[in-house]
Amino acid sequence: MATTAAGLVLLSQPVSTQNQLAMSLAAMATMLLLWLFLDGPRTRFVFLAMGSLVVLRYILWRVTSTLPSAGDPVSFGFGLVLLVGELYCVFILFVSLIINAEPLRRRPPPVARAADLPQVDVFVPSYNEDAGILAMTLAAARQMNYPPEKLTVWLLDDGGTDQKCADADPEKAAAARARRAHLRALCADLGARYLTRERNLHAKAGNLNNGLAHASGEIVVVFDADHAPFRSFLRETVGYFAEDPRLFLVQTPHAFLNPDPVERNLRTFERMPSENEMFYAVTQRGLDKWNGSFFCGSAALLRRAALDEAGGFSGITITEDCETAFELHSRGWTSVYVDKPLIAGLQPDTLADFIGQRSRWCQGMFQILMLKNPLLQRGLKPIQKVAYLSSMTFWFFPAPRLIFMFAPLLHIFFDLKIFVASVDESIAYTATYIVINLMMQNYVYGKFRWPFVSELYEYIQGLYLSKAIAAVVLSPRRPTFKVTNKGSSLDHDHLSPLSLPFFAVYALLLAGCGVAAWRYLFEPGVTNLMLVVGLWNFFNLLTAGAALGVCAERRQVERTPSLPIDRRGVLTLGGRAVDVAVERVSVEACTVRVPAALLTTGAGHRPMGGALTVVPVDGARPAGALPVTLDQVSRQRDDALCRLSFHALRPQDYTALAGLMYGDAEAMRRFQMRRRRHKDILSGTLQFAWWGLLEPLRAIRYVFLKEPRPAAIERVPALPLDEPVQPAGAPPLAPEPVGIGAAAPVSEAAADLTLAREPAEADGSSDWVRLMLEFENERLLAGERARRPSPA
Template sequence: MNDFLYLAPTVGVFVFGIIILQFFDKKSPLGRGILVSVFFLLTVRYLLWRGFYTLNLATKLTTAISLFIFILEFITLIVPHFELFLGIKRNYRHQEADFWEATVKENQYSPTVDIFIPTYNESIAILRRTIIGCQAIEYPHKKVYLLDDGNRKEVEELAFQLGCNYIAREEHQHAKAGNLNHALKLTNGDLVTVFDADFVPCKNFLTRTVGFFQKPELGLLQTHQHYYNQDTVARNLGLENILGHPTEECSSRLNQPMRDYYNSVMCYGSSFIVRRSALNEVNGFYTDSVAEDYFTTILLLGKKYEVIYLTERLSAGLVPENIPALFRQRMRWAQGTMEGFFVSANPLTIKGLNFHQRIIYLTGVIHWFTSISILISLVIFPLCFIFKMPPLVTNVHDWLSYFLPLMVFQFTIFYRICDNSTAKIVADIYSLILAFPVSLAIIKTLVKPFSGGFKVTPKGICTDKAIFRWNLALPLIYAFISTLSSLIICIYLLFNSESVNSLIVELRFAYSSLEIGIFWNLYYLILLTVAILAFVEKPQKDFYPWLNINTSINIKINNNIQLYGFSYSLSEKGVKISFPDNYSLPLIKHDSTVELHFNELNLTLNGIVKDVNFRSRKVDLLIEYPQLNLSEYRTLVEFLFCSPHRWQTKIVPNEIQSILILLNVVKNKILLFPFQKKQNKLGRYKHLSIKAELDIINY
């Protein structure tokens, strides 16, 4: 019975957290304040216990190692609290946007707007989509410019074909920032909007944003960034329709509204609108760093302009489409942030910023260093047990009383604090995946700043087979092997009383140290397993993204048979159609020609049946468009990407659901893999028999 008393603090904080979550809305500052304050008190309580009662002081070596790990743990736990306390207050500007939008629609305010699309090596298909989206924006006083820094003939021809202004330059200094500054000299709009080559705006982008600039103190407005393709890590784990885009959503839904409250918003480099006169005051976009967006924002703040954030999904783009591209992007971001120590726009020293702004930018810088802390912990912690030097000495009862309440409370509130954007365990896995490349970028930049140069994140990647990125996964594979070795040693020592005496620790703490070691090794083995599985790239054969869009379609077959169905997935390439239960269908063969009429678009297209899928009482069709003219393609792109309210907030699993889902990933991909392979072979013959009978290919 006494053993259960040690769980009382854990049960107490869990119940308290659930009560607060139920009684307060997720946007309530009071509710967030209570949760963050309790979390901070639990953290301080735990760190005091760790610092005064758990260090292994048996020898000089164990003392040094134990202190070092404690310092890493201290940094990892304390740093987030700066953002959490600042994030108690957040700005949401939906009602303000409604007010300003009315003035724009009534022509009370109608500044001219130049829309810039900087490009370097993106594909024609991606550029075509973005140009059409920008041209579809419903605002009369706009001009769209394609800024080609690759001087490609086919890009110039594309601009001419679509009726888009084309700008190129002979010299290509300062990468994207130089490209934008060159265009500034050749244009004269009152406001400037920038969309990266893969970002497609909604039709109401300008009507929802332009009106804010009636406030003369406003310099720049950043909008929420949505993504229309699947997150790389989630897709590789088979969770693309479940996890969404965790890291991007957490930043946009937690950090940016907090930064907005303190006038410290960070520009993303795309989907923003800026006042030209404000840009002129800071001599255009900042060119001394790869993070031109980040430091341009700081310069505007230094001139006392406001930089605000609108939490509305008014555009959508592409996230990195494979692990190498993801690493390149995050390394560039880390590099850009670290270059702040060496440039004139250093947010810690530049004139004009207030105390809160400097603290917020400082926490942003420190946040990147947690990757180094994670990486070192992955190396050192298992080695401590391998060499029989436990880094902490305590008994299990105290550990249950001090550590477990903190961990449980953190897992309880993390999902809510992050505005339901991700779970703690999912965030931990992403941190593990990115720890090594980010740490490498930080160290490289601090040792030799400005050596990296601007590297564009590749877009439009297709692969027809699975690839294991073992070379990129090597640091995590090493961590997995060392953690597994540590776990085996802990278990062996725990059940071998004679070997326990060999531990460099006070004997009365030996068994408890091993039990705690087993827990941590098991926990990190699960995280590392999932992280390594994310390096197995799934085939990505479709260049065009498929969107989950439901719209009614009339289908005409053989010029006389009329069918009625609904799309459940739609792209620029084709449509996937389902029919109601028990719907009577004629025999549909592969390569049949059909006529599709999209009722909502009033658009009629010819199509070819590429797949017929029989499942239970339903039949699905995959139909591709053989060829679209420009008018048809415009209509389709505007419907797919530009409709107002097209992009909605995704509901992602909470903490408990995420844990169960990730455990299921480990079970399915590792434990059941041999059985799945056998089932797949059996299933293939079944499909072949159906295919032969119905003359269907690619069933």
């Protein structure tokens, strides 16, 4: 206590601008030394304490010395608004540092005997999802490593309710009845139970509560329709319930197979941590330390007894997940967070769907804040109240983000002095505060969030979430649950329909930069403050430019998201079986590596049908063979990479596909860890500036793109392999002898194939060998063409 009091006294002492700059620079240098040469919990606290002192010095100066005179009500009013925005950001910073100062890392749960494991009901709530997505999730849930007699998987279908089957629109009613019949049959084939209800009351919460009314397991597991669990999900989680009889929740992170609009359009999915990873890898672990980690709607286990005590899943707000956890924490129940990716899901593909999802989250958290204020909630410990308050007030970010975006324009266009400070003071206080703030955030979150990426996400959402916030403030009970669209098809480059406001803001900020430069260079009496404000506006311009890149939506590279894996299997084609390594898989296709020195260009052969049998992971039951079609083959050094597509999968085939794709949770963890490289402030700033400068050019180019017309696909017959392609107008080429018995030299691989031909045919695998020969002949032809001089 005495140390804190002494620190506050020192903090409040007035110092000169030069001394303030020296103190801030000394703090930066000390923090940098701690960062580079020392590590550990004590170093972490010292680092954050020193940074916090600089931030507090800035806030003290900001409140006492920089507001405009009250005699100028316009400048004073705008200045006060800017100050409130800054105070909000500092509040969020300090609350996040308190919560995340020492995130908890849980040890694995104890392993129980099969006889002691609890009965588990798995709920998969659905509304309008595609049957293929549901089949994959249900099959993955059924193949989890758990005694089958203690595991019941339920499809809770809100798209086939009696209300929908009796819709006044005959087409909608027929579609609902067909959906019900189809999904009922699908569940029967996959060993799941189909359940619907009379009416669509209380959205997802009502659907889950209907499941509770029919299920009887001790533990309830919830998976979103597009969240498929890995085989080890229950083995890594269910054991925690035996340790704590008051445990109501075990939450795991949401990991995704596909990029969100920011990641896809800026091409960062393979190299930058996803936006949600900071929340799941740091914040949820920080909340877990204080018994404050909460239910996130999916990938979670809940104790049935706790839900019964609270009357089921809460449904007053549209974020039933956080509301349910809020109620149970206040009743004295506890929670556990397991920081392991144990499911793989889908994110919204388009910017419009992304904004729609975040609007629902934002409105739901505001509903809880207004209807069930955590500060007034009985039963919560003080630190739990702070934890929930931080999670709810975070969604205020659109207000300060837009304030910071437009504030410099008031000085540039109207000469309003909303921030009274000299250039020297701005450097000594503001610039050092910004750098210190960046250092603390990069120190805590550097592996999970690149510099300035948070600002980009907040700006992109802020333009539209402001309306969502206003709707809740005006009518807290009015917002209704809306299902987020997933799996949208993006088959061509285009501008998002939400892009117009982003172009307007960019044009306004660009004009602001031009006016600031002109006034600073040519207008008499303009001080260096215009230069500082102009630089602030230029940073905002970079943010708006990067956002334009997000609005310029790129076409999808993959029609269905895939996961890099490391599995072994046997590929059977033409009656011959070959050992393969499966390297990447989606619900549509997979890529396998054939251990042979073969190459193909992917042309000159007909697709071949066959089967892929995968070696099961330890403890898993062997699954049936997957029907596949060999579509194309390419060469990678001495191996052949084959693309195998899955066509017309039967329900039982989804079990084999789920075993292949979701058999090993380490595949998702390896993918995440490859992206978790620390991004320092300098390189992160340069990357952000690159986006801000170049992405507007791509967005402008998209303005002039024409909408593609659907065209019939013309299938071009494959050229005979013994007739090389000849450029138009070129002199006729002499016939080339290729293939077995040809006089032309062949590679060692081709010679090996020649020797293997007759025995292979004897084994009934002539199609396989012929295909491999075609691959090699194509390679020889391609090499020969490359060596010829081009025709004049």
